[in-house]
Amino acid sequence: MNDVIYILLRRLRAPLITLIVVYAASVLGLVLIPGVDDQGQPWRMDFFHAFYFVSFMGSTIGFGEVPYPFTDGQRFWTLACIYATVIAWLYSIGTLLTLLQEPAFGRLMRRRSFVTEVLRLREPFYLICGYGVTGSQVVKKLAARNIRTVVLDLKQERIDALEMDGLSIRVPRLCADASLPDVLHDAGLRHQHCIGVLALTNDDQANLAIAIASKVLVPERMVISRTESDVTTANLDSFGTNLVVDPFRSYAEYLVLTTHAPYTHLVYDWLLNPLHRHMATANKRMEGRWIICGYGRFGRALCGTFRQAGVELTLINEGSDDLIPPLHRVRGIGTEAVTLQDAGVGDAVGIVAGTFHDADNLSIIMTARALNPKLITVVRQNLGENDLVFQSSRADFVMEPGRIIANRILAQIKTPLLPVFIERMLREHDDVWAHVLLNRMSHVVGDRELDSWGIRLCQEDTPALLMRQPGQTLKLRTLMKDPRDRTCSLACLALMHRRGTEVRLLPGELCELQEGDELLFCGLSEALHQMEWTVNNYNLLQYLLTGRENSDSLLSRLLNPGGRR
Amino acid sequence: MNREKVIFAFFIVLALTLNFGFFVGDTSNPNHHNVYELYAALVISLICTVLKFGDRTHVGAMMLATSLVADLQLVAAAVIWGYAAQVGGGVDELILASVVSLSGGALMANILSVVLLVVETVMVRR
Numbered sequence: 001m002n003d004v005i006y007i008l009l010r011r012l013r014a015p016l017i018t019l020i021v022v023y024a025a026s027v028l029g030l031v032l033i034p035g036v037d038d039q040g041q042p043w044r045m046d047f048f049h050a051f052y053f054v055s056f057m058g059s060t061i062g063f064g065e066v067p068y069p070f071t072d073g074q075r076f077w078t079l080a081c082i083y084a085t086v087i088a089w090l091y092s093i094g095t096l097l098t099l100l101q102e103p104a105f106g107r108l109m110r111r112r113s114f115v116t117e118v119l120r121l122r123e124p125f126y127l128i129c130g131y132g133v134t135g136s137q138v139v140k141k142l143a144a145r146n147i148r149t150v151v152l153d154l155k156q157e158r159i160d161a162l163e164m165d166g167l168s169i170r171v172p173r174l175c176a177d178a179s180l181p182d183v184l185h186d187a188g189l190r191h192q193h194c195i196g197v198l199a200l201t202n203d204d205q206a207n208l209a210i211a212i213a214s215k216v217l218v219p220e221r222m223v224i225s226r227t228e229s230d231v232t233t234a235n236l237d238s239f240g241t242n243l244v245v246d247p248f249r250s251y252a253e254y255l256v257l258t259t260h261a262p263y264t265h266l267v268y269d270w271l272l273n274p275l276h277r278h279m280a281t282a283n284k285r286m287e288g289r290w291i292i293c294g295y296g297r298f299g300r301a302l303c304g305t306f307r308q309a310g311v312e313l314t315l316i317n318e319g320s321d322d323l324i325p326p327l328h329r330v331r332g333i334g335t336e337a338v339t340l341q342d343a344g345v346g347d348a349v350g351i352v353a354g355t356f357h358d359a360d361n362l363s364i365i366m367t368a369r370a371l372n373p374k375l376i377t378v379v380r381q382n383l384g385e386n387d388l389v390f391q392s393s394r395a396d397f398v399m400e401p402g403r404i405i406a407n408r409i410l411a412q413i414k415t416p417l418l419p420v421f422i423e424r425m426l427r428e429h430d431d432v433w434a435h436v437l438l439n440r441m442s443h444v445v446g447d448r449e450l451d452s453w454g455i456r457l458c459q460e461d462t463p464a465l466l467m468r469q470p471g472q473t474l475k476l477r478t479l480m481k482d483p484r485d486r487t488c489s490l491a492c493l494a495l496m497h498r499r500g501t502e503v504r505l506l507p508g509e510l511c512e513l514q515e516g517d518e519l520l521f522c523g524l525s526e527a528l529h530q531m532e533w534t535v536n537n538y539n540l541l542q543y544l545l546t547g548r549e550n551s552d553s554l555l556s557r558l559l560n561p562g563g564r565r
Numbered sequence: 566m567n568r569e570k571v572i573f574a575f576f577i578v579l580a581l582t583l584n585f586g587f588f589v590g591d592t593s594n595p596n597h598h599n600v601y602e603l604y605a606a607l608v609i610s611l612i613c614t615v616l617k618f619g620d621r622t623h624v625g626a627m628m629l630a631t632s633l634v635a636d637l638q639l640v641a642a643a644v645i646w647g648y649a650a651q652v653g654g655g656v657d658e659l660i661l662a663s664v665v666s667l668s669g670g671a672l673m674a675n676i677l678s679v680v681l682l683v684v685e686t687v688m689v690r691r
Contacts, residue, residue, distance in 0.1 A: 006619045006621055007619070008619075009618035009619035010618060010619030011619075012615075012618065013615055013616065013618055013619065016615040016618075017612055017615050017616070020608060020611050020612055020615065021608075021612070024604075024608040027604075028604070031601075031604075046647075046650060046651070047600065047604060047643075047647060048647040048650065048651050049651075
């Protein structure tokens with residue numbers, strides 16, 4: 001990465017040679033031209049004096065004619081030299097300044113400082129390619145957990161936006177094409193502390209290139225990619241990408257859950273979305289016929305998933321009949337009352353406004369609500385800038401691809417146990433079970449953000465938990481007590497306990513823990529900070545287990561020989 | 566024929582020949598060592614150094630190094646000469662001997678530089 005210096009030197013060749021030649025010619029001329037000394041004797045300037053004179057003349061300092069006043073011949077030559085040296089200097093300095101101001105040079109300098117910054121990272125970090133809605137959400141949440149990130153994006157505006165976001169930790173960033181291997185390499189793809197690569201650009205090919213580069217170089221490292229087509233999804237899965245998020249498909253799955261299991265849907269929503277929906281929303285009637293407006297990528301994913309779940313559908317779309325499954329279908333956009341009435345908006349239970357245009361989508365739900373106030377409205381938001389309008393649209397669900405991907409990815413990064421829990425819940429438990437769980441969650445966090453975290457009993461993560469005295473058993477209850485006061489409990493809930501392949505959802509408080517066990521908790525993030533004290537600090541753990549507060553120092557052990565240990 | 570290569574080779578060989586011209590002769594005989602020749606050798610050597618800037622190859626780096634050595638030796642020789650002539654007690658045999666031996670060192674560096682130039686040319690085989 002000495003490109004900068006090489007380019008600088010290469011471009012400076014011509015001005016430097018000009019300077020040398022002008023100086024050499026000036027000095028030589030002064031030495032050769034005969035002069036007279038103060039006694040009127042013929043005298044010739046030597047190299048030393050000539051160089052001295054040219055040095056101050058060239059820099060326009062001008063001490064006068066030394067050591068003796070010049071003859072007219074010498075003055076002639078000096079006149080030529082003055083102009084030549086000034087022009088040579090202007091030329092050299094001008095070239096240097098142009099070089100420093102050149103965008104290419106600035107880019108090289110930025111790249112260089114980025115590379116040094118990444119190389120100096122001494123903590124685990126995630127490499128994030130693409131800083132759009134998704135990328136910024138992920139970076140912000142990771143920064144809140146003090147996890148370092150490195151950001152690449154194609155557009156300078158987004159990199160500037162990152163600078164303005166005011167994150168609590170420094171994020172190295174570069175404006176470059178992340179699908180190029182050398183850019184990825186500079187961003188730390190082979191860095192020993194890079195623990196995950198997130199391909200979040202809006203170009204499927206670029207995501208594919210990033211994912212495959214990472215998998216080829218370090219196969220065991222986590223790679224998460226977003227995708228917008230089934231072909232790319234299949235391709236990404238084929239070489240073992242850890243998580244592939246298709247926003248349309250995942251939203252369709254999320255939405256279809258509301259139709260037959262509203263409480264399970266809410267549990268899922270609470271665990272994944274930072275701004276979760278209120279419990280009362282589950283009381284709305286969801287089963288019945290749905291209307292879908294627009295048959296783009298989102299509409300297609302919805303139709304497929306809804307049909308699989310056996311939901312009755314009416315489709316409103318413009319354009320040709322090609323590729324459309326046999327459904328009850330009405331032609332039009334859905335923004336006019338006539339079209340909606342044709343589609344039977346009066347007895348439908350919900351409407352999805354899923355076209356490419358935000359204004360159309362808003363218009364659809366406003367019209368539909370005027371016709372049937374009880375309708376459940378789902379609106380697709382295409383542009384992040386329209387946040388304000390959509391927030392005040394009073395739609396029941398706002399579908400924004402960027403946020404969906406961010407939430408899915410954060411769930412995976414927070415703890416890999418969370419997806420396991422959700423999958424088990426969907427497969428094994430009914431809505432009543434979810435309702436009970438939801439009540440417990442609500443009791444713990446109320447309306448605040450429900451955070452979730454995983455704990456693994458091992459030497460690296462939880463040293464205190466493995467340093468128990470003989471005979472002491474560790475129960476789940478101990479972990480959930482407040483280390484500041486053992487009579488209080490932390491605002492958290494144990495969701496899952498995993499030992500090897502044996503998985504138990506909602507483990508009891510008396511469940512005994514062993515080395516190698518994994519636990520999934522949800523609750524307030526303050527509870528996580530307190531729990532970190534318990535699992536890392538031996539004294540606090542002993543206090544929670546026995547109720548005695550010993551400092552366990554050498555002095556206290558000497559003073560208290562009958563005590564523990 | 567590459568015009569840039571011609572200029573490059575010209576200056577490198579010229580630096581060597583000028584340096585040799587100054588160096589050759591009786592070490593302490595002032596008549597054998599012309600001050601103008603030393604001046605020319607120094608200026609050409611500086612130009613050579615600048616011409617070698619910005620070459621990323623290994624041979625390029627070696628050539629730059631030899632050139633820098635030659636510059637260092639020639640500048641030292643010029644400074645000694647100038648100081649002796651203006652401030653010290655004039656250019657005597659001792660001073661001249663050290664100036665000439667310094668330029669001899671520069672000559673070695675210039676020879677190496679030419680050898681590297683030849684090596685590079687042979688490697689290209691065109």
